[in-house]
Amino acid sequence: MREVIGVDLGGTGIKAGRIKNEKIDAHVVCPTPKTDTAEEVIDNIIDVIKQLIQPTTEAIGIGVPSVVDVENGIVYDVANIPSWKEVHLKDFLEAVFHIPVHINNDANCFAIGEKIYGVGRNQQNFVALTLGTGLGAGVIQDGRLLKDANCGSGEFCIVPYLDGDYEQYCSGMFFQKLGKDGVELYNLATAGETSSLKRFDDFGLHIAQLVKLVVATIDPQMIVFGGSVSKAFPLFEKSMKKGIQDFAYPNSIKKLQIKVSEIENQAVYGAAALCYQ
Structure with a gap:
């Protein structure tokens, strides 16, 4: 199985893990900053990923509590993060880490997680x-x-x-x-x-x-x-x-x-x- 990073963005916290051989081998949690600027939240996501990423990491997946333009990686109106009205998150992160970034609604993430790792296999x-x-x-x-x-x-x-x-x-x-x-x-x-x-x-x-x-x-x-x-x-x-x-x-x-x-x-x-x- 591939080595990937999963990030869960919530209104109060950011949780992330590096998954290798279907197990989380490193885990980071930090609070979501209360701020009027979208960039500060993005900076926290970048910092969390930097703590996990390795040369062998192939991709990053991010779940958000909002509507997402899945193809282009644009996040709209994130629940409990007022500054995130329209954030081109995929572009921001791929410019920093130079590996594919995939973004979707958190409920969709739960579904595909069950397909890949859980009772939906x-x-x-x-x-x-x-x-x-x-x-x-x-x-x-x-x-x-x-x-x-x-x-x-x-x-x-x-x-x-x-x-x-x-x-x-x-x-x-x-x-x-x-x-x-x-x-x-x-x-x-x-x-x-x-x-x-x-x-x-x-x-x-x-x-x-x-x-x-x-x-x-x-x-x-x-x-x-x-x-x-x-x-x-x-x-x-x-x-x-x-x-x-x-x-x-x-x-x-x-x-x-x-x-x-x-x-x-x-x-x-x-x-x-x-x-x-």
């Missing part, structure tokens, strides 16, 4: 759903990220649902909507506290509606969950599976595999996996 068509602070999705078709016009495929989060949208009911926002701390609820539920268990049962029923939406629109072989909330899968698995049984095409549900990511440092591996596309 032997699957040609699947959807990866990130259940975290928000809801994200990446679509793999014919073994590759689905090509689209504006890096917007799989944005199930904005589809109207009940009194809001799917993101409000199928991510950590659901527990915030209840006025509850998700971690506290998880700890109480794993200890067997009845009302907390009920919250996760309710969450599973909402996830069931999301699964049916994904199957109706994409019809994948598999759905894989990732993100912080996916760690609570055993608490909502039963109600989710019950909630999908009334789908209009029972055979699609019967064939569907539903799994949880087994990758640690999902965001770094996902960014690195872009180098294989």
Whole structure:
């Protein structure tokens, strides 16, 4: 396997790793600077990469929480980084490091990371759903990220649902909507506290509606969950599976595999996996 670098750019932190033989052999984390200038954030990314890059490094992959012009490596309107309205990140970094740089939305990175390193290795068509602070999705078709016009495929989060949208009911926002701390609820539920268990049962029923939406629109072989909330899968698995049984095409549900990511440092591996596309 190639030696590549994966970088996860977030609103609060930059995480990066050098991956060799499918393992992270060096890792760097630094805060994302609070600044009005895009250049300062770029300088931090460059500094992080400099700490990892070697003469044997072949490519760099970067995941960002935003819309990306994938072909040209232009990043638009990054969440929680106000200065990043339009950043030609690929051009900046290739001018410094002289190796290929690949950039994509962080949810797409999660999907391709599962294809290259995770439970999607032997699957040609699947959807990866990130259940975290928000809801994200990446679509793999014919073994590759689905090509689209504006890096917007799989944005199930904005589809109207009940009194809001799917993101409000199928991510950590659901527990915030209840006025509850998700971690506290998880700890109480794993200890067997009845009302907390009920919250996760309710969450599973909402996830069931999301699964049916994904199957109706994409019809994948598999759905894989990732993100912080996916760690609570055993608490909502039963109600989710019950909630999908009334789908209009029972055979699609019967064939569907539903799994949880087994990758640690999902965001770094996902960014690195872009180098294989």
